[in-house]
Amino acid sequence: MKKETPPASDMNGEDIAADIARAITTHRLPPGTRLREEALARAYGVSRTKIRAALLMLAKDKLITTIPDKGAFVSKPSAEEARDLFAVRRVLEAAMVREFVARATPADYRRIEQHLKEERKAAAGEDVPLRNHLLADFHLLLAEVAGNAVLTEMLRDLSARSSVITAFYQSTLDAVCSSDEHREFLRVARKGDVDSACALMAAHLDHVEQALNFDEAPASSGGLVAALLT
Numbered sequence: 001m002k003k004e005t006p007p008a009s010d011m012n013g014e015d016i017a018a019d020i021a022r023a024i025t026t027h028r029l030p031p032g033t034r035l036r037e038e039a040l041a042r043a044y045g046v047s048r049t050k051i052r053a054a055l056l057m058l059a060k061d062k063l064i065t066t067i068p069d070k071g072a073f074v075s076k077p078s079a080e081e082a083r084d085l086f087a088v089r090r091v092l093e094a095a096m097v098r099e100f101v102a103r104a105t106p107a108d109y110r111r112i113e114q115h116l117k118e119e120r121k122a123a124a125g126e127d128v129p130l131r132n133h134l135l136a137d138f139h140l141l142l143a144e145v146a147g148n149a150v151l152t153e154m155l156r157d158l159s160a161r162s163s164v165i166t167a168f169y170q171s172t173l174d175a176v177c178s179s180d181e182h183r184e185f186l187r188v189a190r191k192g193d194v195d196s197a198c199a200l201m202a203a204h205l206d207h208v209e210q211a212l213n214f215d216e217a218p219a220s221s222g223g224l225v226a227a228l229l230t
Helices: 013-025 037-044 048-060 079-103 106-123 128-146 149-169 172-190 194-211 223-228
Strands: 064-067 071-074
Touching: 013 037, 013 048, 013 128, 013 149, 037 048, 048 064, 048 071, 079 128, 079 149, 079 172, 079 194, 106 128, 106 172, 128 149, 128 172, 172 194
Parallel strands: none
Antiparallel strands: 064 071
């Protein structure tokens, strides 16, 4: 039986990347799934050029891994990788917190407070990509205020990799707890208590790492998975 060709779509690369990202972070595309260009082009009704553009965006966000001569695959972070990543973050963010407390102005605190309102709302919702984006951006906002461009760039990469891990292995309840800890950190930092702020950040990163559940592998579901297998 001849397969039906879906109607041409006006989706661009960003639209497709966002849709695939949602499929990944809501566990409809589990870790290790191969993303075949031809199958994706057929599923979305677009050219392979648009699919390649989308895959480049996803690779930049660490959601997929491209292996030469094999193709693109949904990232498959391990428990060991998570341990290594959070160990590095604890060292870097301790230094960042000290600079943040020393440099932050009332305007900086107002900006971050507004971010926390959006973060709290997203943490309790079902938009996992938005939730992870805002939770990660909290740390990047602190780094930007600290004023070290090299440190900010390093944390940007680490946060992207952390977001992939939490997207797969963090529950909504744990995401809400993370947002609560961000708020408590900001309260203490505002007082100028550097040591307590550093301790809270370290404890926060410990909690995020400890709450990750690597025992239950996400199960695939949904039409996009079926499309990739045809």
